[in-house]
Amino acid sequence: PQFEKEIYYVDIQENNFINTTLIQIFANDSDSDENGRITYEINNDKHNYVWIDNQTGIIRTNIQFDYEEIRNFSFNVTAIDHPNIGQSLKATAMIVVNIIDQNDNIPQFPRSSYEFLINENNPPNSYIGQVTAVDADGPDLVYTFDAPSDRIKSVFSLSPSDGKIFALTSFDREQFDQYMFYVIASDGHHVSLPIKVHIQILDLNDEIPRFIFPNDNNDTLIIDLAYWNVNDYICQIEVLDEDLIQTHTLLLIYHYDQLKNYDYLENYKHMLQFDSVKFFLDQQGRLFFNSSNGTTLNEGVYYLAFKV
Numbered sequence: 001p002q003f004e005k006e007i008y009y010v011d012i013q014e015n016n017f018i019n020t021t022l023i024q025i026f027a028n029d030s031d032s033d034e035n036g037r038i039t040y041e042i043n044n045d046k047h048n049y050v051w052i053d054n055q056t057g058i059i060r061t062n063i064q065f066d067y068e069e070i071r072n073f074s075f076n077v078t079a080i081d082h083p084n085i086g087q088s089l090k091a092t093a094m095i096v097v098n099i100i101d102q103n104d105n106i107p108q109f110p111r112s113s114y115e116f117l118i119n120e121n122n123p124p125n126s127y128i129g130q131v132t133a134v135d136a137d138g139p140d141l142v143y144t145f146d147a148p149s150d151r152i153k154s155v156f157s158l159s160p161s162d163g164k165i166f167a168l169t170s171f172d173r174e175q176f177d178q179y180m181f182y183v184i185a186s187d188g189h190h191v192s193l194p195i196k197v198h199i200q201i202l203d204l205n206d207e208i209p210r211f212i213f214p215n216d217n218n219d220t221l222i223i224d225l226a227y228w229n230v231n232d233y234i235c236q237i238e239v240l241d242e243d244l245i246q247t248h249t250l251l252l253i254y255h256y257d258q259l260k261n262y263d264y265l266e267n268y269k270h271m272l273q274f275d276s277v278k279f280f281l282d283q284q285g286r287l288f289f290n291s292s293n294g295t296t297l298n299e300g301v302y303y304l305a306f307k308v
């Protein structure tokens with residue numbers, strides 16, 4: 001017997017049905033009758049992926065192929081004649097099977113949520129982080145926001161090809177300290193489940209502390225000596241610093257020299273007399289009369305200055 005070819009090449013799409021016909025092979029034998037009757041066998045088929053009809057030479061699949069598991073395989077087939085007398089004669093051919101990829105996997109993110117941190121006051125177009133999905137069919141995925149708000153679209157950009165997230169603008173933690181949005185990955189046919197991206201804006205010391213009390217419109221306390229005890233708490237000096245980390249220090253001013261950048265007061269210097277020694281501030285910014293140095297409060301006006 002003699003095969004038409006030494007090697008047969010066959011393509012088959014993955015996800016085939018079992019028993020799909022791969023190919024029909026044919027060997028010629030010029031002898032007549034039984035001398036020329038041929039049967040076929042598969043040799044060295046360790047994997048058992050296919051089976052052959054030994055009369056017709058039709059080779060069919062035993063399993064459903066998965067391109068992501070196996071991309072090609074080969075095996076040998078033998079054609080045997082059946083002589084009335086003497087040894088049977090054989091011929092061998094090789095079958096090479098190529099499995100063709102289908103887009104049969106959905107892109108998947110390894111995590112359902114991501115958290116990224118970025119300092120406020122970043123320059124525009126700063127890189128924040130990257131989200132990456134995997135797809136067993138291949139790496140060509142497109143990343144997009146999933147139903148983003150106008151605000152998210154105006155503040156973040158997402159690189160479609162690699163899932164990199166950038167800040168379009170500079171963040172101010174004192175305005176918004178976190179953002180949340182969803183990202184999906186598409187392979188052109190399947191879309192991943194949305195993943196949650198949480199972006200936290202980290203604080204920098206960029207806010208100037210301000211006095212809430214006293215202030216320009218409210219800077220005087222009236223105490224009635226008749227009802228007031230010398231050890232009583234007087235008031236809270238209130239300072240607002242919108243930074244998360246409170247690094248400011250509140251001081252009671254004793255001398256004009258402790259003030260900086262107050263040159264405009266130069267002309268009033270002789271008038272600036274502070275009664276600070278009669279008072280003290282505790283760590284919490286609460287103001288008390290300083291009864292420890294034997295001072296007594298008399299009727300009159302006392303001037304205090306604070307610095308933060």
Ligand SMILES: [Ca+2]
Pocket residue numbers: 014067068101102103104105136137
């Ligand atoms: Ca595939």
Ligand SMILES: [Ca+2]
Pocket residue numbers: 103104105106107135136137138187190
């Ligand atoms: Ca895919």
Ligand SMILES: [Ca+2]
Pocket residue numbers: 120171172173174175206207
């Ligand atoms: Ca800020």
Ligand SMILES: [Ca+2]
Pocket residue numbers: 120173174203204205206207242243244
């Ligand atoms: Ca800040």
